[in-house]
Each structure stands twice: as C-alpha cells, then as structure tokens.
Amino acid sequence: MDQVLELRAISKQFPNHRAVDSLSLTLRRGGFYSLLGPSGCGKTTTLRIVGGFEQPTSGEVLLNGAVVNHLKPWRRDVCTVFQNYALFPHLTALQNVEFGLKERRIPHPQSKALKALEMVQLESKRDSFPAQLSGGEKQRVALARSLVLEPQLLLLDEPLAALDPGLRKKMRAELKAMQRHTGITFLFVTHDQEEALSLSDKLAVMNHGRIEQFGTAEDVYLRPATPFVAGFLGALNWFGEAGIRPESTRVSRTQPDGPSLPATVESLLFLGNCVHLNARLEDGTRAIAEIPRGNEFAEGERVHIHWHAEDEIRFQ
Amino acid sequence: MNLRRLCLLPARVWTALFIAAPLAIVCAYSLLTRGDYGGVEQPWTLENFTRLADPLYLAILWRSLVIATLSTALCALLGFPLALFIARAGRHKNLLLQLLLLPFWTSFLVRTYAWLFILRDTGLINTILHTHLQLLYNDGAVLLGLVYNFLPFFVLPMYATLEKLDPALLEAAADLGAKPFATLWRVIIPISAPGIAAGSVLVFIPCLGAYLTPDLLGGGKTVMLGNLVQNQFTTARDWPFGSAASLLLMLASALLLAALMRSRAAKELM
Numbered sequence: 391m392d393q394v395l396e397l398r399a400i401s402k403q404f405p406n407h408r409a410v411d412s413l414s415l416t417l418r419r420g421g422f423y424s425l426l427g428p429s430g431c432g433k434t435t436t437l438r439i440v441g442g443f444e445q446p447t448s449g450e451v452l453l454n455g456a457v458v459n460h461l462k463p464w465r466r467d468v469c470t471v472f473q474n475y476a477l478f479p480h481l482t483a484l485q486n487v488e489f490g491l492k493e494r495r496i497p498h499p500q501s502k503a504l505k506a507l508e509m510v511q512l513e514s515k516r517d518s519f520p521a522q523l524s525g526g527e528k529q530r531v532a533l534a535r536s537l538v539l540e541p542q543l544l545l546l547d548e549p550l551a552a553l554d555p556g557l558r559k560k561m562r563a564e565l566k567a568m569q570r571h572t573g574i575t576f577l578f579v580t581h582d583q584e585e586a587l588s589l590s591d592k593l594a595v596m597n598h599g600r601i602e603q604f605g606t607a608e609d610v611y612l613r614p615a616t617p618f619v620a621g622f623l624g625a626l627n628w629f630g631e632a633g634i635r636p637e638s639t640r641v642s643r644t645q646p647d648g649p650s651l652p653a654t655v656e657s658l659l660f661l662g663n664c665v666h667l668n669a670r671l672e673d674g675t676r677a678i679a680e681i682p683r684g685n686e687f688a689e690g691e692r693v694h695i696h697w698h699a700e701d702e703i704r705f706q
Numbered sequence: 707m708n709l710r711r712l713c714l715l716p717a718r719v720w721t722a723l724f725i726a727a728p729l730a731i732v733c734a735y736s737l738l739t740r741g742d743y744g745g746v747e748q749p750w751t752l753e754n755f756t757r758l759a760d761p762l763y764l765a766i767l768w769r770s771l772v773i774a775t776l777s778t779a780l781c782a783l784l785g786f787p788l789a790l791f792i793a794r795a796g797r798h799k800n801l802l803l804q805l806l807l808l809p810f811w812t813s814f815l816v817r818t819y820a821w822l823f824i825l826r827d828t829g830l831i832n833t834i835l836h837t838h839l840q841l842l843y844n845d846g847a848v849l850l851g852l853v854y855n856f857l858p859f860f861v862l863p864m865y866a867t868l869e870k871l872d873p874a875l876l877e878a879a880a881d882l883g884a885k886p887f888a889t890l891w892r893v894i895i896p897i898s899a900p901g902i903a904a905g906s907v908l909v910f911i912p913c914l915g916a917y918l919t920p921d922l923l924g925g926g927k928t929v930m931l932g933n934l935v936q937n938q939f940t941t942a943r944d945w946p947f948g949s950a951a952s953l954l955l956m957l958a959s960a961l962l963l964a965a966l967m968r969s970r971a972a973k974e975l976m
Binding site for chain 1: 872874875877878879880881882883884885888892893896897899
C-alpha cells in the first residue's frame with residue numbers, strides 16, 4: 391500500500407465557524423509533506439483530526455487504506471510532535487522516550503530509547519528532566535519520543551515555532567535529515583512559507599479550511615494556482631494582470647526591451663545579501679525589487695521597472 | 707524603627723500573644739501537678755508524660771492515627787475524581803466550586819447535628835427504609851462525618867493543581883499509546899502529587915485532632931486524641947494531663963507534616 395494517509399472530504403464544524411471545509415488529501419509513503427497556511431486556516435485542526443484528537447463532522451480518514459475515524463489516538467499508528475513539545479515534566483529525557491515503548495509493550499524499551507536519544511545526539515542528557523533542557527534539546531527529545539515508535543506517519547504541529555531563529559534553521563536541516571534517515575512519512579504544519587518550501591517534497595497551501603494548492607515547492611512558488619497561494623508564499627508585485635516576484639523584478643535607468651513601467655525610487659533597504667528597492671509606479675501602486683548590492687540608485691530617482699515575460703504569474 | 711519593622715509589628719505581637727504565650731502555658735501546665743478543683747499546682751513533674759505511655763492512651767493515639775489516615779484516604783479517593791471533574795468542567799468551573807463550598811455557609815456544628823437526624827434510629831434513613839439499622843455511634847459514622855466535613859479541604863488544593871495541568875500532556879500520553887487509565891496513573895497522578903500532598907495534610911491534621919465529630923457521631927465510644935484532651939479539661943479536671951495529651955497531638959501532627967514536607971521538597975527538586 392503506497393498511500394499512508396487519505397483524507398476524503400473531511401469537514402470540521404465548530405459552533406461558530408467551519409475550521410475544515412471538505413478537505414481531501416492523499417500522502418504517499420516516505421514523503422515529507424507540509425500543511426502551510428495563515429493562523430486559523432484549519433491546518434492544526436486537520437492535524438488533530440488525523441491524530442485522533444478531534445472527530446471530523448463529516449468525511450473519512452484512512453490510514454493504510456483503512457478508515458480510522460472511530461479509532462482513539464492510542465490505537466492509531468500515528469504520532470504527534472506537539473507545538474510546545476508536551477514532554478512529561480516528571481520524567482527524565484530517557485523515561486520520556488521510553489513512555490510510548492512501555493505503553494505499547496514493545497520489548498527492550500530502554501535500549502531502544504537509548505538508541506533514539508543517540509540518534510538525536512542527546513545520550514548525555516538521558517537523566518535530565520525537561521525543565522533542565524534547552525528549547526532545542528526539548529524539541530529533540532519530543533522527536534525521539536515519537537520516532538522511536540516508528541509510526542506510519544509523524545505529525546508535527548509547528549514544532550520549530552518556539553525556537554529562536556538561528557536554532558530554527560539548524561533544526562530544520564535536522565528534521566529533513568531525520569525524515570530521510572528513518573523513511574517515516576512526515577506531515578508538518580507551519581505558517582512559515584520558508585520552512586514549508588525548504589522542507590517539503592510536496593506542500594498543501596491552506597486557506598479558510600480548504601486546500602488551495604497541493605504541489606511541489608516549485609509548483610506552488612512558481613506556478614501558484616490562486617492569487618492567495620501566490621501572495622502567501624512570498625511578496626508579489628502586481629503589474630496589471632501580471633504578478634512578478636521581487637527577485638524577478640529588475641530596475642534600470644534606461645528604457646529596456648520587453649515589458650516595463652516607469653517608476654520612482656521611494657526607499658532602499660540594505661539586507662546584507664541584497665537590497666530591496668521600493669518603487670512607486672505612476673498609477674500609485676508600489677513595487678519591490680530585490681536587486682544586487684552595489685547598485686547606485688538614489689531615493690527619488692526616476693527608473694524603469696522591467697521583467698521577463700516568462701516570470702509573469704497569471705490567473706485566469 | 708524603620709517601616710519594615712513597623713509593618714511586621716502587629717504580626718509579631720499577635721504571634722507572641724496568641725501562639726507563643728499559650729503554647730508556653732500549655733508546656734508549663736503539662737509539667738505541673740493537677741489541682742484538686744481543676745487548675746494546676748506545684749510540684750513540677752514528668753508524670754503526665756509517663757502516663758501517656760500507658761497502653762490505654764497509646765491505643766487512643768493509634769485509633770486517632772488510623773481514623774485520620776482512613777478519612778484522608780477516603781477524601782483523596784472521593785476528592786481526586788471530583789477535583790479532576792471540576793478542573794475539566796470548562797465554563798461551569800466556578801459554579802461547581804461554589805457548590806462545593808456551599809455547606810460552609812452553615813456552621814460545622816449544625817452540619818454534624820444534621821447527620822444525627824439522618825443516621826439515628828428514628829432518623830431519615832431508618833424511617834424511609836423501615837429498618838432499625840445501627841448507623842450511629844460507631845467508627846463508620848465518625849469516618850462519614852469527618853470525610854463529609856473535610857472533603858472540600860482536599861478538593862480545593864487538588865483542583866488548583868489539576869487546573870494547571872497542561873491538556874497537551876494528556877493528549878501526548880494518548881498519542882504515545884496510553885489508554886485513559888494509564889494516563890491517569892503514569893501522568894496525571896505523578897504530576898499532581900504536590901496537590902495530593904497538600905490536600906492530604908489539610909485533611910489529616912484536623913482529622914487527627916477532631917473531637918466534635920467523634921463526640922457526636924461516635925457517641926463517646928470512639929474516643930480520639932481530641933476527645934481525650936477535651937475530657938481532661940472538662941469532666942476529668944486534669945489540666946496538666948490534658949496539656950501533655952495536647953502536646954502529643956501537636957507532636958504527631960508536626961512529625962507527619964515534616965515528613966511530608968521533606969518528601970515534597972525532594973520531589974520538587976527533581
């Protein structure tokens with residue numbers, strides 16, 4: 391069976407709003423998938439339905455081809471890494487990792503838990519309590535605690551959100567390596583488009599409880615299916631009907647060939663690896679161009695904004 | 707005199723006048739001889755304490771410890787699920803807490819007398835059932851009275867602890883394969899141990915010194931340490947022995963409290 395998870399038109403109606411609206415999604419075994427969307431788009435509710443913490447109002451959840459709607463969380467071969475890790479404060483790192491092994495009566499819990507701690511490079515912290523661990527270490531214990539059970543599917547609910555930015559990038563690389571190493575299917579929930587784009591084999595962009603687009607990072611970034619997807623995955627300049635990413639927007643002093651518009655430089659932001667040039671077009675709309683350092687444009691200067699026709703993002 | 711000292715002064719005077727001084731008097735009385743018509747007389751003696759070692763009084767101490775322990779255990783058994791229920795009752799929490807505290811609006815004495823009317827030979831239960839069950843004047847009735855009166859003292863600290871318990875921990879336990887009972891046993895109870903300890907102390911200590919409940923519902927048959935102290939000061943007119951007995955009661959409470967504090971401190975260090 392190549393499909394780990396299949397969601398068939400699941401909906402979740404809360405008293406005051408519809409969190410998930412007839413959502414369908416199929417995940418193949420061994421992939422790294424993301425649910426990406428703004429807060430309140432229903433991505434966490436979807437994850438909780440898969441984990442068994444919420445019942446869908448309608449629709450079916452299939453794991454390995456079998457409907458699991460009625461199965462309690464402890465009977466599902468799915469594990470969750472919670473947003474704030476949810477480590478048991480009264481247990482050591484090792485005991486936390488052993489917890490699931492013991493509950494599921496898996497033989498040799500201690501040696502398996504130790505191996506899992508080694509995998510996340512925390513064997514030296516085996517006897518530390520969660521309160522004595524840093525954010526990144528807690529994150530790794532939570533990951534080890536779930537991975538050690540070798541679930542069919544690992545759900546991750548914004549696992550990097552609580553970490554500081556430097557650590558977040560490091561953990562991002564570790565997550566990806568861990569997924570490749572274990573071969574377990576990951577379903578990762580995030581509101582950070584950079585995280586979703588860099589990690590996922592395929593990502594589902596969600597809005598208002600629906601999936602707007604499900605595709606590879608390149609698909610959704612370069613060929614967004616809806617204006618929402620285009621806007622959510624990165625800044626977009628609108629030149630009439632055509633949307634252009636800032637990195638594809640060019641600036642020159644002379645009238646170029648191809649599509650272009652006259653504009654005035656409003657401000658320049660030095661970002662280290664590049665410069666963001668904010669321009670105002672003649673009709674008053676603003677545009678951002680990501681240009682290399684060393685361009686000697688001045689604020690108030692008259693310039694031409696131009697782009698290649700093949701970089702245009704258009705919607706019917 | 708600075709402000710800090712000035713602010714502490716009332717508390718210090720209060721402590722000295724109403725705690726330290728009476729305790730000193732009780733200590734002094736316990737070392738004196740009984741007066742013929744109550745009160746105390748010279749000479750100084752340790753006899754009151756040696757008398758306490760009499761098997762009769764040790765039996766009373768033992769009985770008090772057993773009844774207080776049983777009451778605490780019953781309060782924990784009944785109070786824990788109740789506290790858990792209230793803590794997870796969502797927006798009805800406050801209403802349920804008010805209901806729990808409602809009996810306190812009536813005097814302790816009145817509530818204990820009410821049990822007399824319910825349990826006695828011609829009382830509510832025997833009337834309804836048309837029976838003549840001996841429900842009063844036994845250990846069971848005393849236990850019932852104590853548990854009834856002190857249950858809220860267990861539920862309140864327990865509720866405060868359980869209310870702070872992160873629901874994600876329960877979901878994490880279920881997610882890792884723990885069924886509800888395993889979650890209760892391996893997650894909820896260990897994490898809420900400080901609440902269990904606090905509630906147990908709050909129930910155990912007043913139960914150990916209880917005298918009204920065993921007096922009214924035990925019919926004088928179920929003598930506890932509190933009754934012993936009361937009798938010495940009233941009918942027996944033996945104030946020195948009563949003082950010694952009350953010091954024994956204090957010592958028993960203090961030792962248990964110290965033991966619990968130590969184990970709790972050890973737990974919190976982890």
